Amino acid sequence: MAYRFLLAEKCFNTIDIFEQQASFGGVWNYSNDPVGTIDIPQTNPHQPLDEPIWQSVSDGTGIANGAQQATFVSPMYEGLETNIPHSIMQFSDMPSLEDHQLFPSREAVTQYLEDYGEDVRHLVSFQTQVMNICKTRSTAHLVRLKNLQTGTVYEQIYDAVMVATGHFTVPNLPSIKGIEEWNQANPGVISHTKLYRRPGPFTDKKVVVVGNAASGTDIASQIGTVCKHPLLMSQRSKSMLAVAAGYKEDVPEIAEFLPESHGTRAVRFADGRVEEDVDAIVFATGYYYSFPFLSSLESKLISTGERIQHLYMHLFYIDDPTLAFVAFPTKIIPFRTVEAQGAVVARVWANRLELPSTLEMSRWEEDVIAERGAGRAFHVLSFPKDFDYHKELVDWATRATGRGGKMPVRWSAKDRWARERFPAIKKAFGEKGNARHGIKTLQELGFDYDAWLREQVP
Template structure:
């Protein structure tokens, strides 16, 4: 049987070597399905355990730059070739480069700091729960323990991922505490060379060792929630520089008790912002939420009654005070005020949390980034453009069109993550095992451009939030994969079950009704002066 021109150029088949980047749910599912299809798999995971975004770590990531708007930079400083070949003990992972000097307020050389710098902890906070019921978030690799409730704490989600990794053999082929710093094609162009650095225990303490390895195929499953997006709001950088512990990103949030009796401003209107507002209600003295009024804002009526929604921030101002003092450990508010875009003024704020989301970033693929090219000018080579709000040039949000030996699992937003990523993983495994046929490069390009025309560029390009889109996406994967499976006598890939679709439809109906009611309620937003203090010049 003749293969497509795409497959003739890119050889796929069982027995080839595959690198999987990340051991969250998308990486674990991908690796497990690749193993089942007879491929030789190695997983790279920079932390010490599987679990990805659901792994709870009391430690928090260091501060990103303020503002943070350079997608190729990532949430860690990528090492240079040869830098850590024989590092014992390891040097600082963050130096005094221009890219980082504004964000590094204190650097110590403890082992804990080294661990954080090497593998920045994720955004999981102590009270985190799933907002999609567990019965819609399951992999075909293994079900939830009997009696698992629909909504559970992060502990159960983390344990579920770790059980999948253990039971499918993924743990055994994972290089933990190993960070990928560079992925690129060899000069001959046939294989992918991966340069990784591992944090190991040596005789005289921890050491960082650089290694090089080659693979036929690569799957990036590093997730969405790594590089915080910090907006360029006038005066925010000054507040952060002057009072660094009083301005943080939601990735660094862990417990509401830290903000007991404080006045807290949360910037953002997504799920993390809503969760933090709910946790602070009744703990903080006053909680404010500032929003831009964007398409993805959750409605104000979902907030607790004690939280006040405010317009977008225009400027952070510090008072002209000759004794700006370090107040991090005191009960005093920041000596300044915040001007909103409607002219209101907010003061007596103790802490600012920027729940402003994350930047799409794959720092180990710098050659596919262009930090100065806007989305509208991105070419067929680009993966991430200046806005950092989408992944370009992916066929079905999975295969890099110019070279589909590079694939991505976990790109879509607003989905039943575990389930959807498992379907993507099955498709990747079948293609890489030579059991599903990719279209030609030209056909993939035409399909991608058609989708751009329909959905536009930006974050919404990957959204499957609209009713029916997620089911249709999965059915499209299944139909495509099974067309070739039938030809070669391969067992078919199964779609969503009817039970799953009924549960999904019920959830969508409830969510749609909730949002319709919330947005139709016309909740009046209180003014800052009405609830929060005096005006200032």
Template sequence: MWKILLYLVAEQAFWSVTIFEQRATVGGIPDRSSKYEQEFVTPVYDELESNIAKSSKWQLTTKDLSSESASSQTTTQVYDAVVAANGHFEVPSMPEIDGLAAWTQQHPDSVLHSLTYRNAAMFKGKKTIVVGTGASGSEIATHFEGVCKQPVIVSKRSHTPGSDDSATRLMLPSIVELVPQGRKVRFANGHVEQDVGHIIFCTGHLCRFPFLPQIPSLYDGLCTRNLYQKIFYIGQPTLAFVAMPMKSVPFASSESQGAAIARPWFNRLSLPSEALMRGWDEAFLLKYGSRKATPLEAAAFNVSAMNDLHGWSLQATKWQALGNGGLGMLPPRWGEIEMWIRERLGQIKAAFTAKGEAPPSYQDA
């Protein structure tokens, strides 16, 4: 959210910007302090409602849950525009697997999602399965090397036998069944692992908008809908969203989205007609909406979208007071170097760990 704020302020056009933070402290997802875990119970967004008024302004009703003495009183304010920056990292997505419910009931501490993962200490010496090979899965599997019982077992949907095996990792296809007795895990190729200590699902997250119950068409379970460029709510573009695309480069993408939001709201850029925006949404749905995009497709789309937003920002009407030749604050643009690094990020992290160096924790940063 802070990246978005920078671009809104840089436009020098907004009288007041209010931020509603759902956590006890600012920082978003990187804020993983134990204090937060102990104190934070209910997100402010569960008590936040918004309504589209006839005047095209937004009425927001909030309740402060940060204090034990907080009353049930609410506060209502009216805004010209709203940015929903809750992202998609709060609700874990879990696959449907035969036996998962029974396994979780009998061995409740053995199953978790990457959302609640903090460090590898609890997995020391245990046979561990990592489900998923996205950014979180790859990084967590790297953390487990030399800590868990070797090799680390990694379940990958589109696995080719032997393609990614190494001395420290055993690559297997999707899990098809969990058997609590004997802690057995059966894979799609018939392979069975016994005495499994832990299973960590790195299977992504679901979008959740409890504060917008009157707009039920935002998410269909696979992707967000009715959002032009995955940012502007079609038909009411004074409602904008950030960090919606999965497998994105979150910080750089959020900057690009912040620039894209600020310029039309300051009337330095014009959005397409509603018909053209709906056409964009339908084209996206036809290409990706009926299935999950592959990691390569998602990465290519997100980098392309980020660079397109950079180019779009350059088309804004110049205003000399904004500096930078009248262009104002510009978002990042990725080139060959950034893509080269991203494609090899897993190898870079593995090489760093192999040198015996530990990456700094969130608390150390």
């Protein structure tokens, strides 16, 4: 967590952390069956602040004690496991995940984050929603806050603000020909993975899952245990994470939702195939970047919601580097990336590192656009880009003047070796079925770095 690097600089008078959930973990906090629906299609990233859902607090025995706490709809679902081995996923200064299965459960990660944050709990204002952030005349940041328990709204002023809200709030549910009319005729059939919790509701149903990245592949494997076979896996390209399974059939993307004159609940795929009597369609099509609490800047930060605009190194707002965004690139190893990002931000704000000129930072953004485009691919750091990015941040942090602070850990050769094999490792883990829960090391899956290293010697 980036705040540890701010604390380690020992030069900031005040460090406050605001969290709208009732505990550590952010997106890892599980929310019960979500209330409400998602717009279909959902193509607008400019959404209002999330409204809290009030749930009774248990006394630890499963009995409600009368108290209520604010929760927010999260994309966590029952049976979720990480798609990163714990040896690389965990923070460098707390390796306790090694006691769990190789790809830990969401419950294990949630507890891990709770334990990791315990020593700074006194700095955190839980159940506090950031309503708006804007600049004052003195160029400081005026932060408007709401205590969700009391309803009290108040303001505080800060010299710098770090945004670490994640990007799993506003679902992307694309506009496909006929989808709106089809949804009106068949309410409740179309949904998004953000609202998925368990496979039970899909029992004996004909199901289409749209999207085959990590969540789509995992959720399809769960639904595939109860739905009518084959589950139709709609995808633009083959997934590196897919496990060979008899329950599913790969089909192209949906080209059109057909009116009733073409059959009951019918869709046409890009290859012309028509499928009728579809009972459920789950979109695993990701999320938009969205910052409703930055209303004065939102139009400059996001337009289509596919990326954050005007950022240098996926980190600093170019027009005002006292505003930083951590953990927003995708296809990364998030905990270690946040450590490296936190080290750089802390040193820059402590005046121990210099930023390039505004012109140079803008050129960096233009160079990335020239390489990857101005859309969703801008923040995608698939291997080895994620390792290169981490190395660049660590190298930058080491150039800080003076002493002190907290240094992020560099990736080892073994880490890089494992990262390169993630898809194969995850596949092998999934193919173990229930036996996977007892597997804690790469070696148990047949991935032995030392053996591989010996084989490289001529």
